[in-house]
Amino acid sequence: MKQTFKKKFKKGVFYLVLLFIILFVFRILYGYSEYSNSNIQESDLFFQEITSSRVNYASKKYKINTGSNNSPAVVDVDQKYEKIATVNTKSSEFEREKKVLNKEIKKQDAIIQFEQNSGNKGYRKLQLLIGVQPERFDSLYNRLSKIGKVQSKEITKKDKTNEYKQLNAKKESLLKIRTSLIELKDKGGKIEEYINLENRILSIEEELQGLGVQLGNYDEENEFCTIKFSLIEGTENKISLMHRIKVALDWTVSTYLQLMLILFFIAGFVYLILLIIDKLNLFNGIIKNLDN
Structure with missing residues (x-):
């Protein structure tokens, strides 16, 4: 019985110390990265x-x-x-x-x-x-x-490469549309239709100019x-290792104690809930026995 308790106690202490070390190492590494990014x-x-x-x-x-050994x-x-x-x-x-x-x-x-x-x-x-x-x-x-x-x-x-190909494909498509519209314009028609064709051709010309600028890159x-x-x-502000350790240790102790306090209250709250449930179950059992 005592041996089992000692083993559980040692294991619990080990996990608590390990948590403290993890927090401490995390704060040291975070200090270096925070300074560098600023x-x-x-x-x-x-x-x-x-x-x-x-x-x-x-x-x-x-x-x-893209071929095989037989047909390269x-x-x-x-x-x-x-x-x-x-x-x-x-x-x-x-x-x-x-x-x-x-x-x-x-x-x-x-x-x-x-x-x-x-x-x-x-x-x-x-x-x-x-x-x-x-x-x-x-x-x-x-x-x-x-x-x-x-x-x-x-x-x-x-x-x-794909973006470049897509720009070229769009350019070819616009050139074909422009050619077709110019052919339609030569066939004649109403003034209103002619104006619409001219506006459409002008719009395509503007798109082609924009594509030309992009393709020019x-x-x-x-x-x-x-x-x-x-x-x-400016001179680089060098932070000594001892100062980093002190800051990390202060933060770790504070955070660790806060974490332990939170865990203590959570455990106490869970224990209280389980105790209430157990009392209710006992109370329901007594009532059932009285009914019988």
């Missing part, structure tokens, strides 16, 4: 506002085998894709890093498509949207990642990959 929120907002108005696409040509069939594939890199850095030597940045952009024959400078000295921010040729993308990305103290960086690549001469670069002036 430095890049404004840059992300800026880039979200401008990327909708400017896109860069690139292409990659390769061959794939090679198909040429022209893939259209969008490749975007994001680099957020911070430096106390803002002017020097800015010169290095412009030098690297010029060296790689890249172009600055959007630029925003903001803030007073000591708190300045430089945000750039850079278009770079696909074959020089990796080189420029690696060089820019060495500027200042990198806060975050990532690369994403999205396939745009896919032209080989306009092929670029995108690098979103943000340089923030």
Whole structure:
């Protein structure tokens, strides 16, 4: 009996300690992620506002085998894709890093498509949207990642081949409709019908112009990959490990005690409900015995 109680007691203590350790580790990891994310929120907002108005696409040509070993069939594939890199850095030597940045952009024959400078000295921010040729993308990305103290960086690549094909298919369809309408116009008819045809043709012309602009982004001469670069002036606030441990320990103790208190009240409430149900069952049993 005593041995069983000791085992249950040890197991209960083990689970309580394990819960405390899990909470403590969670708070330590959360502290690192929260600090890292706070430095890049404004840059992300800026880039979200401008990327909708400017896109860069690139292409990659390769061959794939769609046949079997006995009858090989090679198909040429022209893939259209969008490749975007994001680099957020911070430096106390803002002017020097800015010169290095412009030098690297010029060296790689890249172009600055959007630029925003903001803030007073000591708190300045430089945000750039850079278009770079696909074959020089990796080189420029690696060089820019060495500027200042990198806060975050990532690369994403999205396939745009189907969208490109859909735009071309829509263009072909509109061209056929326009040709048919022009042929109808040559046959003559009422003035009202002629005006309606002219308006319809004009509407199709406007759609074709819009498609032409979108398809122009896919032209080989306009092929670029995108690098979103943000340089923030200021020294990086380094938080010591001991301070992180102290904050995490304070939060863990407070949260742990609150959690234990909640569990205690829940257990007490459940016990009270079960006790009431048991009393009611006993009361119903007595009544049945009296009736019999």
